[in-house]
Each structure stands twice: as structure tokens, then as C-alpha cells.
Amino acid sequence: MLLALVTGALALVATQQTDTSVAVSRGQRLEVNAFGGGITVSAWNRNAVRVEANTSGPDRVEISSTATTVSVRTQGRHGPPSEIELKISAPPWMALSLAGVHTNVKVQGCQAPVSVETVEGEVEVGGGNGLVSLRSVQGSVSLQGAKGRISVNSVNEDVEVTKSTGDIMAETVNGEITLDLVDATTVDASTVNGDISYNGPVRNGGRYSFTTHNGDITLTVADGTNASVAVSTFNGEFESEFPVPLSGMRKGKGFNFTLGTGSAQVTLESFQGTIQLIRPGSERDRERERERHHRDEDH
Amino acid sequence: MSDQWMNRLSEYLDGELTDGERIALEAHLPGCAECSRVLDDLRQVVARARMLENEAPDHDLWPGIAQRIGATVGETRTVDLGSRRAAPRWSFSLPQLAAAGIALVTLSGGAVWLLRSPEQQNLAPPSAIGPSASPRAINATVNPRGNATQSYAAAVADLERVLASGRGQLDTTTIRVIEQNLAAIDRAIAQAQRALDADPANLYLNTHLAETMRRKLDLLRQAAALVPVT
Numbered sequence: 125m126l127l128a129l130v131t132g133a134l135a136l137v138a139t140q141q142t143d144t145s146v147a148v149s150r151g152q153r154l155e156v157n158a159f160g161g162g163i164t165v166s167a168w169n170r171n172a173v174r175v176e177a178n179t180s181g182p183d184r185v186e187i188s189s190t191a192t193t194v195s196v197r198t199q200g201r202h203g204p205p206s207e208i209e210l211k212i213s214a215p216p217w218m219a220l221s222l223a224g225v226h227t228n229v230k231v232q233g234c235q236a237p238v239s240v241e242t243v244e245g246e247v248e249v250g251g252g253n254g255l256v257s258l259r260s261v262q263g264s265v266s267l268q269g270a271k272g273r274i275s276v277n278s279v280n281e282d283v284e285v286t287k288s289t290g291d292i293m294a295e296t297v298n299g300e301i302t303l304d305l306v307d308a309t310t311v312d313a314s315t316v317n318g319d320i321s322y323n324g325p326v327r328n329g330g331r332y333s334f335t336t337h338n339g340d341i342t343l344t345v346a347d348g349t350n351a352s353v354a355v356s357t358f359n360g361e362f363e364s365e366f367p368v369p370l371s372g373m374r375k376g377k378g379f380n381f382t383l384g385t386g387s388a389q390v391t392l393e394s395f396q397g398t399i400q401l402i403r404p405g406s407e408r409d410r411e412r413e414r415e416r417h418h419r420d421e422d423h
Numbered sequence: 424m425s426d427q428w429m430n431r432l433s434e435y436l437d438g439e440l441t442d443g444e445r446i447a448l449e450a451h452l453p454g455c456a457e458c459s460r461v462l463d464d465l466r467q468v469v470a471r472a473r474m475l476e477n478e479a480p481d482h483d484l485w486p487g488i489a490q491r492i493g494a495t496v497g498e499t500r501t502v503d504l505g506s507r508r509a510a511p512r513w514s515f516s517l518p519q520l521a522a523a524g525i526a527l528v529t530l531s532g533g534a535v536w537l538l539r540s541p542e543q544q545n546l547a548p549p550s551a552i553g554p555s556a557s558p559r560a561i562n563a564t565v566n567p568r569g570n571a572t573q574s575y576a577a578a579v580a581d582l583e584r585v586l587a588s589g590r591g592q593l594d595t596t597t598i599r600v601i602e603q604n605l606a607a608i609d610r611a612i613a614q615a616q617r618a619l620d621a622d623p624a625n626l627y628l629n630t631h632l633a634e635t636m637r638r639k640l641d642l643l644r645q646a647a648a649l650v651p652v653t
Contacts, residue, residue, distance in 0.1 A: 226594075243597055243649065255427075261645070262600050279642065280600045297604040297642060316604075316611050316638065337611040337635065356627035358618050378627050395615065395631060 142177040142185045146194055153219040154212070156196045160226035161207035167216035167233030167251070174213040183208060194218075216251070228263070237272070246281075256290075264299070274308075282318070286416070300339070304416055308332075315339060319397070323404075323412060326351050328387035340397040342412075343390070346404050350384035359396040365403050428455070432462050575636060582643035589650025601646045608639045 148171055156163050168174075173194050177185050182201035185208065189195070196212065198205045207226065214220070216235040228245040231238060237254040240247050246263040249256070252270035257277075259265070264281035267274065270288040277283070282299040285292055291310040294301045300318040303311065309330040313320050319339040326332060326349045334341045345351075345366070355362055356378035369381040378393075392399045402408045428448050434440050435448055452459050590598060615632040622628060 244594065261597065261649075279604050279645070297638070298607055314634075314638075316635070317607050335631075335634065337614075337631075356631075358615075358625075358628060358631075393627065393631065395611070395618075 140179050140184070142175060142179065144185075144187050145172050145174045146187060146189050147172050148189070148194055148215065148218065150217060152189075152192060152194055153221060154194050154196070154214050155221045156210065156212065156223070158196075158198045158208060158210055158224045158227050159200075159204040160224070161198075162209045162228045162230070162245075163212065163222050163224060164210065164230045165212045165214055165220060165222065165232070165234065167235070168213045169215070170213075171215055172213075173215075173218070176211040177208050179208055180206060185210070219254075238270075265296075283315075284419075304412070321412065323409070325349075326388045326390060328385075330388040332388065333391040333393075335391070335393045336397055337395045338397060339394060341392050341394050341399045342408070343392065343399075343401050344404055344409060345383070345401050348384065350387040351390045352380065352382050352386040352388070353390040353392065354378060354380050355399055356391075356393045357395065357397070357399060360394045361398040362400075363398060364401040365406050365408070366401065368401070428458055429461065432458060432465055436462070436465055575640070578640060579643060582640070582647045585647040585650060586643065589647075592651055593649060597649065601642070604642060605639065605646075608635060608642065611635050612639065 150171075154165070154173060156165075173196075175185060175187055175196055177198075179185060179198075183205035184199050186197045186199055187195070196210065198208045198210070200206070204225075214234075216233055218234070219236040219238070220231060220234055221239045222229050222231070222241075224242040224245060226244045227242045229240045229242055229247045229249075231240070231249040231251065234249070234251040235253045238249055238252040238256045238258070240249065240258045240260075242260045242263060244262040245260060247258045247260045247265045249258055249266070249270070250268045252267065252272065252274075254272040255275075256267065256270045256272055257275045258267060259275075259277040260281065261279045262281065263278065264283070265276045265278045266284045266286075267276055267288060268286045270285070270290065272290045274285060274288060274290050275293045276285055277294075278296040278299055280298050281296065282302065283294045283296045284302040284304070285294060285306055286302075286304045287306070289307040292303060292306060292308045292312070294303065294311075294313040296315045296318060298317045299315060301313045301315050301320045303313060303320075303322045303324065306322075306324040307327075308324060309327045311322065311330075311332045311334070313322070313333070314335045316336070317338045318336060319342070320334045320336050321342045322332070322334060323344040325346060328350050332343075332351075334343065347366075353368075368383075370379050400408070428451050431440065431444070431448065435445065440448065452462065586601075612632065612635050615628060615635055619625065619628040619632055
């Protein structure tokens, strides 16, 4: 009996539950800094921020609010805190600035600017409006349903943007870049070791740049597209599912061709991969559709 | 980047901003020394690029190319070299690209990073062992007008020193990942360099090499930013 009481008391000391709500007003932004664990932010229809977490030992969650900012920060008494899972509810209009180290970050339903930076963790964001900037060194970065100026960046993993509109900058070193069902007038996608896939309209006057060193580039080009296309490779190939003015190339050289009025500028560069143009609805496109369904199911 | 306009200076120079954006940027410039400085550098790069002459090839290569790829000479209309010359993508030599890249990296990125306030530091990407207490001074400044190759090497060496000095304070997995990715970039640089040695006039290879070198600087800068200041 005594042992059970002592154990229970120790458990109370060892584990603390945080469940705090802070009223917020439009114009305030949410800043979260968590050393390790996870940050999950979900939109809800209340003008308040609710923070839920379980902490142990001397670790704690500090929540403060000013006229402009609601700040949530994990703290350890001596050095970094252990891994803490933060579950946060926030109104969709609230801009988010989320940072971590060994931290996975997940956002759902935000309709405001979003900034996420982590070192070792996955970033998965649904929503975002305005400036949406997502970065991870060791984790993959995934964005869906955003609108605005989009910047997604990883070093060692894949980067994916789906069902989003706006200007897109996507970059990684050792990973693939997938831009699927996007509608952008400016795209800059660049990787060193990885494939690049773009599925979306090529808008008149737009600029689209896809660059990889060791990887293939697959670009969906709808009938009626108006684009000036510049293709460059050193040791790669060029394939097209539809006739283009030039159908071959010399090793180490590039070539240009024009589709329709040539309004958009498209640059395709792969040092030693295959550059492929496909039509919507083609077998290759259907294969990509199946891959997308698999990904959605995984999520 | 310090503010919303830094990324748009190139568009401003190219006349691609809307009237509203242009007016807003011009109102912003007098109060922002950093944007003004970078804009001046961009102007210098463009001015230098305009001084380059388009050299015509010794002989027309197209008939040979057309024969190899099975196209007819009549299809030459599809390779619109004239329009490329009339409205070129800015094409620089490797040293120019490296100098421009280094200048932009160090001025727009490094300076911002070095000059971040402690408050901004707290909001910035954290280090692998905790948030930085204060900005780290890195001697990675280069003179873009000097020897670009030496400047590039110096900038890389400076950032590598920072990374090496902070190696013990970073997570070992993070260090390993960064080193693996730097090695991947180095391999790409070596491959591009070998290709360029065989075909020095290849514009794509020049551009690709310079871009890959810039990528290495960028990753080093990103990695060095993870090193906490002691």
C-alpha cells in the first residue's frame, strides 16, 4: 500500500499535464519553439489558442501572450528538454511560426502565412495562405492546399507540393521533388540527387525552371500550352509523348523549341537524367495518378 | 532574407514588378541599406553582363546537327537562336556566375544572418543543441570583383572552419547527413567540371557548374547556422 502511494506520488511529480487556453484577437501570430518531439497545429473555429502537452520531470511548457504574439516554448531546467508532443488548436486566420530541432511538425487547416523550420523531423502542412515557408534538414517536407508564395526546402529528403497555387520554390539536395496538381505562374525546382515531377498547367507568361544533376524530369504538358522550352543535358535523354519540333539531341548540348505562342518560359536541365514530356491522361500520367492515390491513402 | 523585398530585387531590375509593387519597393529602399546594397551589386552584375559580346560561331553547326537527329534543314526555324540572342537569359562565364553567386550569398544571406537581432535569432531555425544565444561572426566576406575562384574557395573554407569548430556541438546524425550531402554536391561539381574541361564553351555546363557550386555554399551556410555560439 505504502509502495503504491509513493509510486503514485512520484508519477504525479514526474508527469505534468498542460492544457491551457489563451484568448486571441486578429493580428496576433503564433510562435512555437520546441526542441524535440512534435508540434501539431490544427485549426478550430474559436478565437483562442489551446495548448495541450504532457511533460515529465523538470521540463515545462511556457506560454505567453503579447499584443502581437502568442508564444509557446518548451524548456528544460538544465539544458534542452526531453521530447514533448505539443498539440495546439488555433484559429485559421492566425499566422504560424514553428521551429524545432528534433521535431516533427504537422499543420492542418491554416489559412494564413506559415513558417516551419526544423533540423531532424518531418514537416507536413495542409493549408497556408500568403508566404508559406517550410524547411527541414533531415526530414521530408510536404505541403498541400496552400496558396501564395511557397518555399519548400529539405536537404536529405523529398519535397512535395500538391493541390496548391501561387509561386513555388522547391529545393533539396538528396531527394525528389514532386509538384502535383499545382497551379503556379512561377516555379523554381532544384535538386542534386533526385527526380523532379511537375503536374499542372503551364500558364501564359509564366516561368518554370526544373534543374537536377542525377535525376529525371517529368513535365506534364497539356494540349494548347504556349511555351518556349529550353532543354539542356550532358549525358541524359529527352523523350516526349507528343511531337515537338526537334526530336533528338546531341550529347552535351541543348536545344529549344516553341509550343503555341511560346508565351511561358520553361527551362529543363538534367546533367545525366531523362527529361520527359507527357500528356495529361497518358499512361505515364495515369501511373502518376495511381502513385498519388497511394500517397493519399498513406496519409 | 531580411524582408519581403530582398527576393524581388531581381524582378525589380527586370521591370517585372507591378506598378504598386515597384512603388512600394522604391519607398522601401531608402530605409533599407541591405536591400540597397544588394540592388547595387545586382546592377553591377547586369552592367558587366551587358558588356559581353555575342560571338558568332566559326561555322554553322546546324546542318550537321540536323543530319544526326534526322531533322531536315528546313526545320531550322524551330531552333530560334536569333530570338535567344535578342532576348537572352543572362548568361555569364563561370567566374562571373561564381562571383555573382558568392556576392549574393554573402551579402543577402550572410549579412542578414550575421546582423540578426537576438530576438530574431530566437525565432530562427534552432541549433541541434539549442537556440543560439547571439549571432556568430563568420569571416566569409569576399570581394566579387577579385578572383572569383579564390573568393569561392575562401568562402567555402571559412564556412567549413565554422562547421568544423562546431562539429562537437552538433548532433552526430546531423553532421553525417550534412557531410553526405556535401559529398554528393562535390561529386556533382567534379562531374560538371570534367564535362566542362572537355567542352569549355558549353553554356549549360558553365551554368550548371556555377549553380552547383552555389548550392554547396548555400548548404555550408545553412549548416554553419546550426552551430551554436559558445
